[in-house]
Amino acid sequence: MFLLRILGIFTIILSTKSEIVDFDDNNSEICYLCICNVDKTSVDCSRRGLTNLPAGLNSKVKKLNISNNEITLFPSSLSTLYNLVSLDISSNHISDIPENALQNLTLLEVLNLSRNNFETWISLNPNEILQQTPSLKILDLSHNKFKTLANLANQELLISPSLETLILDNCQIESIHGRSPLSGLINIRVFKINNNPLLRFQNLISPTLKSLYLSNCKLSYINPNELSYLPSLVYLKMSHNYRLEISSTVNTLSSVSLKYLDISYCNVIQPSLKGFPNLRKAIINHNMIRSLPSNEFINNTKLEYLDMSYNNIGSISSNTFRGLSSVKFLDLSWNEIAQIPENSLLEMPSLTQIKLARNYLTNVGHLKSTSLSIIDMSSCEINSIGKDSLEGLPSLIDIDLSHNLISRLPDSLSSNTLKYLNLNFNRLSYIGNYTFFMLPRLTGLGVVGNRFTIIWSRFYFQSNPYLENLDLTDNMWRCDCLDENMFDFYEYVTLEPNKKEESYNLMCHSPLDVVGQTWLEACYFTWNPSERTTNATNLIWFIIVMIVGLALCLVLVNGIKSSMNRRLATIQAERERQVEEARDRLRQLRIRAEQEALCNTPDPRDLIAPPTYDEALSMPKLNVSCHSLNETGSGKSRKKRGRRKTKSSGDLLEETERDGDIEDLELTETSVDSRRRCRRRSRKYGSHEIAELDQSPGVRRRLMSDHDNESDNVTVQVEAELERPQRPRNRRHSVTEVPRESNF
Known part of the structure; x- marks a missing residue:
């Protein structure tokens, strides 16, 4: 019993826990929006068209x-x-x-409160x-209107210790203006005030x-x-201030x-x-720097990167760079420098890369540097080395x-460390056996877009065992396929x-006969004469x-075409046969539908409701006595109305009979002999009589008086049926009467 109680308590606890979990899951519906x-600690509700904080956020959200x-x-429920x-x-x-x-x-x-409507x-x-918020570290108020x-x-x-x-x-x-806006921020590290009209x-x-x-x-x-009021300042960026000048x-x-320090795009x-x-x-x-006087960087002994490109220097x-003992990168491209002093680079013992592109240099000169490893002198006006x-x-x-104007390379160009020599897009037209003789470490050579016409020899590079890349594209080579040197250099x-x-x-x-062809295409049969005869025989067999x-x-095409035509003819015949069957x-179906329509057409006599009591009283009375009916009638007290027969217009004429319920008329004779019952008799009605029935409700009485005008005086009693429902008529044929063509 005790164990049962413990199990019951345990199940109750589990059920309550499950309810709590379900409640938390219901709160997590925020993730559908x-x-x-x-773990639902980061919620992104951006671009949802919200006007307030969405419901369902719980306290475990961190972002x-x-x-x-x-x-x-401002949402009040953020607390x-x-x-x-x-x-x-x-x-x-x-x-x-x-x-x-x-x-x-x-x-x-x-x-982040940026891009709102704060004005003060x-x-x-x-x-x-x-x-x-004692832990706040980053506050973004950009794109507001504080002014x-x-x-x-x-x-x-602003006062914040964090x-x-x-x-x-x-x-x-x-x-x-006023006191410093940063004085209340005792732990401020980064201050950004870019893109403001600050003067x-x-x-x-x-x-x-x-x-x-x-x-x-x-x-x-x-x-x-x-x-001086910012003793810990390390990074200062003041670029794109087009009026800024720094006093010298x-x-x-x-x-x-x-x-x-970044003061690019200014007026320095x-x-x-x-x-x-x-x-x-820096x-x-x-x-707008035009010149670099001597000892300009005498105090910048720790400077490592100096970019002075796109100026007017x-x-x-020779003493301009004195003091730059730690500089490693120097960019002087896109200036107007015409000459580099021979010993000017020696003032920078740590320099490894210098850019001198887009200047007015006419020759490489005798540069001296113990540490320089990369030189860019492209797009100048150098014509000699x-x-x-x-x-x-x-x-x-x-x-x-x-991209220079170099037309000739000197013999025995000397460098024991040079690996990559870029001579693309110059005016070179000749090299000799000793041009690269003194470049033992040469790995890559580019002569794209020059004016070489004579095929080189592999002996030009006997002293360059490390050569791996030789770019000879876009030169005006003359292909003399009979020259053995061309085949040797090609291999x-x-x-x-x-x-x-x-x-x-x-x-x-x-x-002219090989213009635009590769060396191999132009000289293949010359270098491989045995291939020519073999190729001629192969060509003949190929043509056969x-x-x-x-x-x-x-x-094969004709056979397929004829078989397809036969198949198409068969398909066409089958399709025509199916069309004829469908037409039949x-x-x-049309004939059957016409027959059914004729059979189901109601008798127009049934469409005329009997007169009401008031209408009967308003009808005209008989001008003659009832005795005259017996005198002028034929002696017959009952008329039998026949079946109505119609003709259908169309492809076929079929006999259709419409059975109708003939109203039983009770005719009471006034003569002394006996009372006679009216016999049911078939009668034919023409189209003019049907039209007459449609015109007046007393048509039936007038017709009966016309047919019985020769009989004795008869008392006619008409029993009107009020709102008699139409009954379906069964098709019946008279036993004694045989249908004839004239009936149709």
Whole structure:
């Protein structure tokens, strides 16, 4: 008994638990409207047309996205989601937030309020909201309409001990005034204020700020002391400020902590990087720099990446790069440099890559650098290369000299480390046995789009055992198939295992009979003469086989065509037979339907209802006495009405009889002899009589008086049937009367 009680209690507990689970599952119907993850801690209700927080959210939700909806009032039920970590309410129509809107959200770390209708800081209640979220780290208020960034009355604009990232992009902020808007954010790390019509950069004080974004504003001047109020600033991006100038005088912009600086697309005339001793990366492209004087980067000893492309730099002195002892990448492309001083690169002992493309260089010169490995001198106006131009670059691996005006390479171009030489799209027309003799490590050579006509020899590359790629496309090769050197070089370039070029890239441009053909197509039979006779015999047999095959195909096609015609004729005959049968069936069905219609046609006499009592009283009385009926009648007291017979119009004439119920008329004679009953008698009615029956309800009485006008005086008693229902008439034939053709 005790065990039974325990089992009962256990079942009750299980049932209650199941009810709780079912209740939770009912609450999880939110996943039918929104997108949930497996454990239902992340809910995405974006782009659902919501006007309020959807029902069914429980407290275990950690990430909620209700962006891109039609919400106008800040949801008041968010306080129940006390486990919420990330909240996205962007792209709605919220214009203000109550003070206790984020109450109980102590775990909230990311709050996105961008793309709403906030116009003033007071409607946001920033202090109350931030104080209710002690764990908040990221606050996004971009794409609103604050217009200014200033302190509130008697208090800081924003107060939060945990906020690390503040985003105010595209907020129409024109000025920053009053006390620093960042002074209440004691742990701020990132501040973004891009794409605002901000004219001055001032009053930003924060000992913890590390990244500042001021791109695409209207800055024109920066106070040299502004960055001193940001002692922890590491990243500063001020690109696309087309009026911004940085002073190159004594009071230059300076920051000891700054490591990354981006002032591209501005109006900078001088780099002016002396005030950034710890700078690691500087991007100063698309500006108005015209010259680089000596000792311009003397204080930038830690700079590793320097981009000054797309400027108007026209001259470089030998001491310009002094102090850049750590730089590894230097970009001077798209400038107006005409000459690189021979020892200017020695000031950068760590330099590994330099870009000098799109300048006005006329020769490679005698560059010297102990660390330089990659040089890009493409698209300049270089027309010559010195024999010892590469000897001062002991670490050179890759040099790009494409899209220049080089017409000849010097013999014994020397470099013990060069691996990739790009000479594409120049004016080269000749190389010799010793052109690449002093390039033992050469791996790849490109001469695309030059003017070579004479086929090379494999002996040109006897000293290049590591050559793997040889690009010979788009040259004007003259194919002399009788030259043994051509066949030998073709095998050297295209055969495995040391294949260096694809055979389809080797095209003939002369003589005229092989223009546009590959080397193999033009010289195949010359290099393989035994194939010609064999091919002639094979061609004859091929033609014979083709003729026989064509004849067989014609015979086969004709046979198939005739069989198809016979089959089509059979199918056509069968189809015609089926059509005739269908027509016969339709004809019989039409005849049967006409017969049934004639049989079911009601007697027009039955369509006339008997007169009512009032109508009978209003009928005209007989002008003669009843005795005259016996005198003028034929002596017969009863008339038998015959069956009505009709003719059908159409293909066939069939006999149809319509049986009708003849009303029994009781005729009472006034004579003394005896009472006679009226006999039933058949009578034929013509179409004119049927029409008369249709005209007047007293037709029957007039007809009877006409037929019995010779009989004795008879008293006629008509018993009217009120609303007598029609009865189906059975087809009956008289025994004594044989149907004749005249009856139809």
